Amino acid sequence: MKIDKQENGNELVISLAGRLDTITAPELEEQLASGLEDKEKLTFDMEKLEYISSAGLRVLLSAQKKMSKKGGMIVKNVSEEVMEIFEVTGFADILVIE
Amino acid sequence: MCGIDIDELELEAEVENLPTVQLFVDKHLNDAKCPSKIQKQINVAVEEIFVNIASYAYAPATGMVILKLEMNRELDKISLSFIDKGIPYDPLKNKEPDITLPAEEREIGGLGIFLVKQTMDEVHYEHKDGQNILTIAKAFGIK
Numbered sequence: 001m002k003i004d005k006q007e008n009g010n011e012l013v014i015s016l017a018g019r020l021d022t023i024t025a026p027e028l029e030e031q032l033a034s035g036l037e038d039k040e041k042l043t044f045d046m047e048k049l050e051y052i053s054s055a056g057l058r059v060l061l062s063a064q065k066k067m068s069k070k071g072g073m074i075v076k077n078v079s080e081e082v083m084e085i086f087e088v089t090g091f092a093d094i095l096v097i098e
Numbered sequence: 099m100c101g102i103d104i105d106e107l108e109l110e111a112e113v114e115n116l117p118t119v120q121l122f123v124d125k126h127l128n129d130a131k132c133p134s135k136i137q138k139q140i141n142v143a144v145e146e147i148f149v150n151i152a153s154y155a156y157a158p159a160t161g162m163v164i165l166k167l168e169m170n171r172e173l174d175k176i177s178l179s180f181i182d183k184g185i186p187y188d189p190l191k192n193k194e195p196d197i198t199l200p201a202e203e204r205e206i207g208g209l210g211i212f213l214v215k216q217t218m219d220e221v222h223y224e225h226k227d228g229q230n231i232l233t234i235a236k237a238f239g240i241k
Contacts, residue, residue, distance in 0.1 A: 054210040090197030
């Protein structure tokens with residue numbers, strides 16, 4: 001998986017490419033552990049994310065919980081395959097998807 | 099027996115072996131021209147089950163897991179059995195997560211096997227001869 005971070009003031013945009021699975025989810029978790037303190041808003045660009053499993057969902061949920069106390073979290077450009085996983089698990093209702 | 103391919107993979111139940119497991123399954127799905135959307139669903143199911151076994155079956159030690167694959171070329175249907183000799187454990191008996199709860203109340207975890215149940219056509223567990231046998235099946239044809 002490729003994780004690309006872009007900071008715009010108090011907003012963090014993370015572009016994900018490849019697979020967010022059991023092997024790669026800890027990398028994202030690590031990036032989020034230190035990168036969110038001074039951020040009010042978090043956006044995930046998933047245009048190039050091809051695959052997500054429950055390990056990836058866990059990281060997204062934990063980020064969502066952190067950001068809901070602040071300016072919020074947005075997920076955009078979700079592929080059909082990833083969207084299906086969001087729908088089956090009810091994540092389509094708890095995430096803000098654009 | 100015409101039109102049924104059988105294959106088997108035996109390896110250590112370690113998370114780092116997940117790519118090897120996916121390659122093994124993908125090879126057969128690609129050969130059978132499985133549509134990409136269903137292939138991803140099967141990949142997710144395989145990951146959830148394999149990682150569960152790698153994390154819990156032999157913990158804190160480690161052990162082997164056998165994957166038995168059956169590809170029915172007539173029906174365009176794949177069956178996969180995951181066999182381990184670890185602690186007897188039926189993951190299908192887990193309490194299902196409440197997927198209607200808001201984010202703040204959602205628990206982190208429990209979604210893996212739920213995903214498997216939602217996306218596969220058949221999910222079946224048995225404990226036999228000291229082995230956990232979890233079998234999933236999915237048809238992907240338009241026939």
